[in-house]
Amino acid sequence: MANNKVSIDLDIEELLGLTEPKEHTLEYDIKYIAENGLSGYRQLLDKEQQRKEEFLSLFKMYYDDIVNIIDKDPKQRIAVNCYGCRTWGKDLSHHYHIQSKK
DSSP: OHHHHHHHHHHHHHHTTOSOOOTTSHHHHHHHHHHHHHHHHHHHHHHHHHHHHHHHHHHHHTHHHHHHHHHTOTTOOSOSSOHHHHHHTOOOGGGGTOOOOO
16 A cells, blocks of 8 residues: 555656656656757757667677677577577568678
């Protein structure tokens, strides 16, 4: 019962605007624009887009190395070389826009 009261209290605080808005929400964006201006918000968006493109290019560049590391994981938490893919000859590299080495 105590947990329900805590969540109700937190919801009331959020409804009254007493908590900081979470990132990637409309309230956060509006508050950021109000504090930093539209040009500051645009710079933030450009920086996030640049980081995203950099991550994707690095991921594509090192995809084979990543797969080898995941494949050698002793716990096999992520399936890389699964039975079904080998049996039916499925090539999933097109999902990541990477040319397969055949």
